[in-house]
Amino acid sequence: MSSYEAPAESTGGGAARVDRWLFGVRLFKSRSLATQAVSGGKVHVNDRRVKPAHTLRPGNRVSFVRGAMQFECVVVEIAPRRGSAADALRCYQETDASQARRAELAGRMRLAAALAPRPQERPDKHQRRELRRLRGRS
Numbered sequence: 001m002s003s004y005e006a007p008a009e010s011t012g013g014g015a016a017r018v019d020r021w022l023f024g025v026r027l028f029k030s031r032s033l034a035t036q037a038v039s040g041g042k043v044h045v046n047d048r049r050v051k052p053a054h055t056l057r058p059g060n061r062v063s064f065v066r067g068a069m070q071f072e073c074v075v076v077e078i079a080p081r082r083g084s085a086a087d088a089l090r091c092y093q094e095t096d097a098s099q100a101r102r103a104e105l106a107g108r109m110r111l112a113a114a115l116a117p118r119p120q121e122r123p124d125k126h127q128r129r130e131l132r133r134l135r136g137r138s
Helices: 005-011 018-024 031-039 085-089 096-115 127-132
Strands: 043-045 059-066 067-076 092-094
Touching: 018 031, 018 043, 018 059, 031 043, 067 096
Parallel strands: none
Antiparallel strands: 043 059, 059 067, 067 092
16 A cells, blocks of 8 residues: 555545535645645634644535635535546635625726726837836736
8 A cells, every 4th residue: 555545535425625625625725735735824724723634524625725716615515636627616615705706806807907098019029028027027
């Protein structure tokens, strides 16, 4: 038996580590990003700060902040592995308040994009580098 299979047997089919679940339902791009978010105190289960190895069960409420968005959902099921996006959506139910916040943020982002000045032409290589540097992306 490998050490990889042991944690899955100990948690059973109805429970999973919170970092694995967040990665499995595609709320984070990688498990290490999910682990960093949980360790950094950005993820709460039932309004309590947890560690990455915290056991998550159906019925738990998970909330986290990523960027400017605050996401809140209820765990419906524990997927045995990371699957398709359609499978991931069946594993949680986003709360109405979270959906409203996300829609309001999307509206504000659209308005900000519409009001932002647009250049007449595409930036060249040097201008793109300068824009990336100003935005803190490289």
